[in-house]
Amino acid sequence: MPLTHRPVAEKDIQVICGFPQSEDELFFLFPKAAFPLTPSQLQEAIALRSDSTVAELDGEVAAFANFYRWEAGGCCSIGNVIVSPVARGRGVGRYLIEQMIGFAFSKHQAAEVTVSCFNQNVAGLLLYPKLGFQPYAVEERQDKKGNRVALIHMRLPRNAT
Template sequence: MNSASTLPFLSHRPLADGDIPTICGFPRSAEELYFLFPRAVWPLTADQVRATLGTRRDPTVVTLSENGRDRVVGYANYATFEDGRTASIGNVSVDPALRRRGIAEYLVRTMIGRAFDHHRLPELTLYCFNTNTPALLLYAKLGLTPIALETRVTPWGEPIALFKLRMDRASWHSVSRIAA
């Protein structure tokens, strides 16, 4: 689905403290929270989000402009960041009422573009659990490719596969030209 035709008034900006309560409402269950914020404890609280900010870089929100007001509808950051080397996108989350409408694609494209065009990184990674098929399909569409598979155990004791996906700057510029 084309995000431009579905939600034409998306923009992004740095996270503000006042955005955090909205982000805390994105996960609808303990299981969903694990996939969005693996180290958090249900329910997600503002203090938990704030605690991550010391180790994260470029916390970014997507806003949807409606009736002259901007509403926070997505959030992501770089979970890891090594200047001049690599970064890993983390905490990709979208308002549950607006999922599958292009917000995640806009958000991930924004984070990838920032990594390659602003920070001039040579590569970028992202982790995704095997059960998140919509996200895996989106990441493949954007040009991220699987490079590793790790076994994890969920908080409820079940084994789960965690894909590590990667993209380099040259691949991004090829993909972003096609999308333009």
């Protein structure tokens, strides 16, 4: 299964909008968005962020991520992470996060990379520590239904890689 990555293109927007399968999945990816994810919501997020990237599996867009914070020599924060339902469990998320870590350290000369993950997002909570991320803070948030949820903040210092 050849995995590749490239910057997001206009033609990818509609495909990525189909990845979140529920209001909860969209909340993990993009808490401010309303379900279903629309091209305009996604384009607005891309416009405010850096390094919006897709991973392709066998030539098909299979995952998406970007940075919502990028500071040269400081911190890069990975956000808007989603994997296509058909590509889940096949290493695509891991591959894309590894590429984003590479961008943070090489392109932005970041001292650390951070990622935040909601407590219900089991796939993310299991993936990020495998890549070296360590939890450093927990923030109380509310989901779309007003329920209390925990947003777990994790970091990967440059010297940890």
